[in-house]
Amino acid sequence: xxxxxxxxxxxxxxxxxxxxxxxxxxxxxxxxxxxxxxxxxxxxxxxxxxxxxxxxxxxxxxxxxxxxxxxxxxxxxxxxxxxxxxxxxxxxxxxxxxxxxxxxxxxxxxxxxxxxxxxxxxxxxxxxxxxxxxxxxxxxxxxxxxxxxxxxxxxxxxxxxxxxxxxxxxxxxxxxxxxxxxxxxxxxxxxxxxxxxxxxxxxxxxxxxxxxxxxxxxxxxxxxxxxxxxxxxxxxxxxxxxxxxxxxxxxx
Amino acid sequence: xxxxxxxxxxxxxxxxxxxxxxxxxxxxxxxxxxxxxxxxxxxxxxxxxxxxxxxxxxxxxxxxxxxxxxxxxxxxxxxxxxxxxxxxxxxxxxxxxxxxxxxxxxxxxxxxxxxxxxxxxxxxxxxxxxxxxxxxxxxxxxxxxxxxxxxxxxxxxxxxxxxxxxxxxxxxxxxxxxxxxxxxxxxxxxxxxxxxxxxxxxxxxxxxxxxxxxxxxxxxxxxxxxxxxxxxxxxxxxxxxxxxxxxxxxxxxxxxxxxxxxxxxxxxxxxxxxxxxxxxxxxxxxxxxxxxxxxxxxxxxxxxxxxxxxxxxxxxxxxxxxxxxxxxxxxxxxxxxxxxxxxxxxxxxxxxxxxxxxxxxxxxxxxxxxxxxxxxxxxxxxxxxxxxxxxxxxxxxxxxxxxxxxxxxxxxxxxxxxxxxxxxxxxxxxxxxxxxxxxxxxxxxxxxxxxxxxxxxxxxxxxxxxxxxxxxxxxxxxxxxxxxxxxxxxxxxxxxxxxxxxxxxxxxxxxxxx
Numbered sequence: 001x002x003x004x005x006x007x008x009x010x011x012x013x014x015x016x017x018x019x020x021x022x023x024x025x026x027x028x029x030x031x032x033x034x035x036x037x038x039x040x041x042x043x044x045x046x047x048x049x050x051x052x053x054x055x056x057x058x059x060x061x062x063x064x065x066x067x068x069x070x071x072x073x074x075x076x077x078x079x080x081x082x083x084x085x086x087x088x089x090x091x092x093x094x095x096x097x098x099x100x101x102x103x104x105x106x107x108x109x110x111x112x113x114x115x116x117x118x119x120x121x122x123x124x125x126x127x128x129x130x131x132x133x134x135x136x137x138x139x140x141x142x143x144x145x146x147x148x149x150x151x152x153x154x155x156x157x158x159x160x161x162x163x164x165x166x167x168x169x170x171x172x173x174x175x176x177x178x179x180x181x182x183x184x185x186x187x188x189x190x191x192x193x194x195x196x197x198x199x200x201x202x203x204x205x206x207x208x209x210x211x212x213x214x215x216x217x218x219x220x221x222x223x224x225x226x227x228x229x230x231x232x233x234x235x236x237x238x239x240x241x242x243x244x245x246x247x248x249x250x251x252x
Numbered sequence: 253x254x255x256x257x258x259x260x261x262x263x264x265x266x267x268x269x270x271x272x273x274x275x276x277x278x279x280x281x282x283x284x285x286x287x288x289x290x291x292x293x294x295x296x297x298x299x300x301x302x303x304x305x306x307x308x309x310x311x312x313x314x315x316x317x318x319x320x321x322x323x324x325x326x327x328x329x330x331x332x333x334x335x336x337x338x339x340x341x342x343x344x345x346x347x348x349x350x351x352x353x354x355x356x357x358x359x360x361x362x363x364x365x366x367x368x369x370x371x372x373x374x375x376x377x378x379x380x381x382x383x384x385x386x387x388x389x390x391x392x393x394x395x396x397x398x399x400x401x402x403x404x405x406x407x408x409x410x411x412x413x414x415x416x417x418x419x420x421x422x423x424x425x426x427x428x429x430x431x432x433x434x435x436x437x438x439x440x441x442x443x444x445x446x447x448x449x450x451x452x453x454x455x456x457x458x459x460x461x462x463x464x465x466x467x468x469x470x471x472x473x474x475x476x477x478x479x480x481x482x483x484x485x486x487x488x489x490x491x492x493x494x495x496x497x498x499x500x501x502x503x504x505x506x507x508x509x510x511x512x513x514x515x516x517x518x519x520x521x522x523x524x525x526x527x528x529x530x531x532x533x534x535x536x537x538x539x540x541x542x543x544x545x546x547x548x549x550x551x552x553x554x555x556x557x558x559x560x561x562x563x564x565x566x567x568x569x570x571x572x573x574x575x576x577x578x579x580x581x582x583x584x585x586x587x588x589x590x591x592x593x594x595x596x597x598x599x600x601x602x603x604x605x606x607x608x609x610x611x612x613x614x615x616x617x618x619x620x621x622x623x624x625x626x627x628x629x630x631x632x633x634x635x636x637x638x639x640x641x642x643x644x645x646x647x648x649x650x651x652x653x654x655x656x657x658x659x660x661x662x663x664x665x666x667x668x669x670x671x672x673x674x675x676x677x678x679x680x681x682x683x684x685x686x687x688x689x690x691x692x693x694x695x696x697x698x699x700x701x702x703x704x705x706x707x708x709x710x711x712x713x714x715x716x717x718x719x720x721x722x723x724x725x726x727x728x729x730x731x732x733x734x735x736x737x738x739x740x741x742x743x744x745x746x747x748x749x750x751x752x753x754x755x756x757x758x759x760x761x762x763x764x765x766x
Binding site: 053060062063064065066069080086087089090091092093094097110111112113114115119122123126127130131132133185186187188189190192194195196218220222225227 | 621623624626627628630631634635638639640641642643645651654655657660678679680681682683684686708715716718739741743744745746747763764765766
C-alpha cells in the first residue's frame with residue numbers, strides 16, 4: 001500500500017514539473033509576437049544561437065562579449081552560466097557592473113578552458129544537458145561541421161539550455177543549423193558609449209519578422225554604479241521606427 | 253590557554269628494524285634514488301653514504317662511483333606513507349593527538365616529497381610522565397630502540413617545534429612561551445615552513461634569518477612577500493592558533509565482484525559495476541560517510557589491471573553521482589581479453605551529515621547545485637582539474653589582480669563561500685586581455701590622450717576618447733606603477749581600454765569592449 005504522504009509529494013512534484021514546462025514553453029519562438037523590438041525574445045530556450053562578428057583577422061578576432069554577457073546576466077534565471085573558451089571569458093568587473101554577480105554568482109558561473117576541439121564539444125554537450133546550467137556562451141574560430149552543429153542543437157533541446165555561439169564573420173557563409181543567426185558589427189558613435197548594429201539574419205522558427213535590425217549601446221551610470229544594454233530598433237527597420245527605444249536589459 | 257599547548261616534533265631520519273648495534277653496522281650504506289626525465293638522481297642517503305661524499309641531488313652514477321658498496325633503492329612514496337602512518341599509530345602511546353606533518357618537504361627543490369615528521373601534542377598528559385624522564389627524552393629513547401635516528405624539539409607552538417626540529421641545535425630545546433622569538437631568531441627563514449620561492453625572495457633582499465623578518469613592519473612584509481609569510485610567522489610565535497588534526501585509522505570501504513570467466517560484453521561489465529556502486533554506497537551511507545576519492549580496478553587476464561581513480565569535489569555517497577562520473581570511463585576502457593574481476597574502493601572518505609530531502613523539488617541554483625557538482629566531477633575527471641575555473645576575486649584595485657581565476661574548489665558553490673566584501677562597480681571593458689599588449693601612441697602632450705594608436709601592426713586614428721583614470725599599483729619597493737587609463741574609439745567603432753605607464757612613457761592596450 002502506498003504511503004499517502006509519498007503519493008502527495010510525488011503528486012506535488014509532478015504538478016510543479018508541469019507548471020515549469022508550461023512556463024518554459026510560453027516564451028518560445030513559436031509564440032513570438034508579430035511586433036518584437038526585443039531581440040532577446042528571439043533567443044528561445046533549447047537551441048543554439050550563432051553570433052557572427054568581424055575582426056581584423058582570425059588571430060585578432062574577439063567575440064561580441066559585451067552583448068553576450070549582458071544577455072547572460074539577463075537570461076541566467078538563477079542558474080549557472082558556462083563560459084567556454086578563453087576568448088569568451090568576460091571581465092569580472094564588467095559582469096558585476098552588468099548585474100551578473102549577485103549573491104549566488106550564477107551569471108558569473110564557470111569558466112571552461114578546452115585544449116582541443118573534442119574537449120570543447122564534450123564540455124558544451126555535457127553542460128547543455130545539465131539542469132543547473134541555463135546558458136552556455138562559447139566561441140570558436142574553427143569551422144563547425146553539420147554533424148557537430150546537430151549534436152549541439154540536440155543537447156540544447158534535451159537540457160532546455162540556450163547555447164550562444166560566437167564565431168568570426170568569415171564563417172557566416174556556411175549552412176545554418178542553428179535556431180537563429182545574428183550579425184554583430186561595432187558602430188561608430190559620437191557619444192562616448194560603445195555601440196553595435198545587430199542584424200537578425202536567420203530565425204528558423206519565426207513566422208513574421210517585421211524587425212530584424214537593432215542598435216545596441218552599452219551605458220554605464222557612474223551615479224548608480226551599474227551598466228545596462230540599451231537596445232532600440234534600427235531606423236528603417238520595421239513599422240514602428242519612431243518608437244521610443246526600450247531598455248532591454250536594465251539591471252543593477 | 254590554547255597557545256600554551258606543548259608540541260613535540262620528532263623527525264626520524266632513517267628507517268630500520270630493531271636490531272642490535274653490531275648487526276646494524278653490517279648494513280651497507282643506503283641510497284634512495286629517484287628518476288626524473290629518465291635520469292636517476294640521489295634523493296636521500298644515510299650518514300654513511302653522506303660520509304663518502306654522496307649528497308641529495310647528485311647523479312646516481314656519480315654517487316655509485318663515490319660509494320660503490322651502497323645499497324640503492326628506488327623511491328617508493330606509498331611505502332614511506334605507510335611507514336609514517338605505522339609510526340604515528342605507534343606514537344599514540346605518548347598522546348592521543350598525533351599528527352603526520354602535512355608540510356611538504358622543501359629542503360631540496362628537485363625532490364619535493366611529503367614530510368617525514370610527526371607532531372605529538374603532549375599538553376595535558378603530564379600525569380602520564382610523573383616520576384619518569386621528560387617526555388621528549390622518553391620519545392627519543394623509544395625511537396632509538398626502534399632503530400630511528402631522530403631530531404626532536406619541544407615547544408609551545410607547532411611552528412616553533414617544527415623550526416627547532418629541522419633547523420635548531422641538535423641538543424633538545426624547549427623554549428617557554430616568552431622566549432620563542434629569541435629561540436627562533438637565529439634560525440633561517442626556511443624554518444617558518446615557507447616555500448623555496450618565498451625564501452629566495454626574502455634572501456634576495458638580505459632577509460636570511462627570522463630575527464630580521466620580525467623587525468620589519470608587517471604591512472611591508474605582506475605587500476612584498478604576500479600574507480603567507482606573516483601567517484607562518486604568527487603561527488610560530490603563537491599569535492595565531494594552529495590546530496592538530498589527529499591521525500586516525502580510517503576504515504576501508506570496498507566492494508568486489510569476481511566473475512567465473514573473463515567477460516568481454518560491455519553491458520555485463522557495466523551492470524556489474526552499477527551493482528558494485530550501489531553496494532559500496534550502502535556501506536558508506538550506513539556509517540554516514542561519503543567518498544572523496546574512488547578507485548575502480550578492472551582485473552584483466554594477461555594484462556595489467558586497469559586502474560582509474562575518481563576524485564570528487566565533495567564527499568558523496570549517491571550512487572547516481574558516482575555512476576555519472578565512472579560510466580564514461582568504463583565505456584571507453586580497453587577491455588583487453590576481458591575482465592575477470594572488478595573492485596571498487598572508497599580510497600578517501602569523509603563524514604557527511606544528515607541531509608534533508610526536499611519535499612518539493614525546485615530548479616533554483618542554490619538547491620540544485622548537486623547536479624552542477626555532478627557535471628563538474630564528470631568534466632574534471634575526464635579532462636583534468638585545470639580546465640574548469642572560477643573567479644577568485646580579491647580586494648585589489650588593480651584590474652588584472654582583482655579577479656584571478658583558479659581551479660574550482662569544493663566550497664566554490666556554497667552561498668557562504670561568496671566574498672563578504674562588495675567591490676565598487678566600475679566602468680570596465682567586457683574583455684580584459686590576459687597580458688597588456690604594447691601599443692604605440694601619439695599624444696600632443698605627455699599626459700594627454702592619444703590621437704593615433706598603432707596596435708597589432710595596424711595604425712588607427714582615434715575618433716573619440718575618454719579619460720584619464722589614474723590607477724597606481726601596489727606601493728611596494730620595486731613594482732610601483734602609475735597608469736593613466738583611456739577609453740579610445742577607433743574608426744570602425746571598436747572601443748579599446750588603453751593605459752599610459754608614466755614611469756617609462758609606454759602605452760598598453762588592456763581591454764576591449766567586444
